[in-house]
Amino acid sequence: MLEVIKRNIAKYGFHVYNISGGPCPRFLYTIGLSDLIGAEVVFAGGAFFEGDEPSKIMDSICGRLLSDAKSGRELQDVTSGVFSVHGLGTFTLRRAHDSWVRVMLLGAIDYCESRNACESRNVSAFQVVMEPSRLTIDVPDMSIPRAQNGDRGWAWLEEPWPYAFPKGSLAMTNLLALRGQRISEAVRWEDCWHLYARQEGPTEDEDLRLLPIGFLLGADPSLEAVVNLKVGQALWRDNGDGEWEPWDD
Secondary structure (H helix, E strand, C coil): CHHHHHHHHHHHCCEEEEECCCCCCCEEEEECCHHHHCCEEEEECCCCCCCCHHHHHHHHHHHHHHHHHHCCCCHHHHHCCCEEECCCEEEEEEECCHHHHHHHCHHHHHHHHHCCCCCCCCCCEEEEEECHHHCCCCCCCCCCCHHHHCCHHHHHHCCCCCCCCCCCCEEEEEHHHHCCCCCCEEEEECCEEEEECCCCCCCCHHHEEEEEHHHHHHHCHHHHHHHHCCCCCEEEEECCEEEEEECCC
16 A cells, blocks of 8 residues: 555655545545645545545645645645635635544554654644535534544544444435434434434435444434334434434334
């Protein structure tokens, strides 16, 4: 892997690491960008975007950062603009606190240390922030120290997994829930939970997203009741408030 990273850095100026499959939402970060702009870039969460869209966003933003840096612009000027990515919206960058960098950008830290280019695992990073219309609750505010921001959805970066089912277990949910409306319908089918915020009319396929259930449980402790659902069982509650009730046909 180190050789692949080195080849990509030599060819493109950076390597993008895509992390998924665990209890936290997927996230992407660069390795090697620090050599030219003095910091790496991280894209955390962002469930609004699907498939390879986050990779396209990272490639577009990092390509512009490299171009600006090579033209001699200062780091503050390079990172302070608005980045427009065709068909995917506009984005800004904000400085990520070291407490996030230390638990998320492990590959960038290892690469830096392998070259004796950093001290005390000290790597800086900027977080990609999307416009409000594309913002979802799985995007943490990485400018705030992890111990202070109260974002329990990302707690599993460091905390032990407490549940009997695998860390990578998934839940299907809708964008309404990922925009902050509380989940009010829950059902378990085989190895996947379906957890939806109630909305008028049917949920369209384009509004569905598959996320680690670990994130949803951390983000909303009132979902703890769904943990013990057996396959085929369902619960509901009134508009996301009150007690969960069995959902009987």
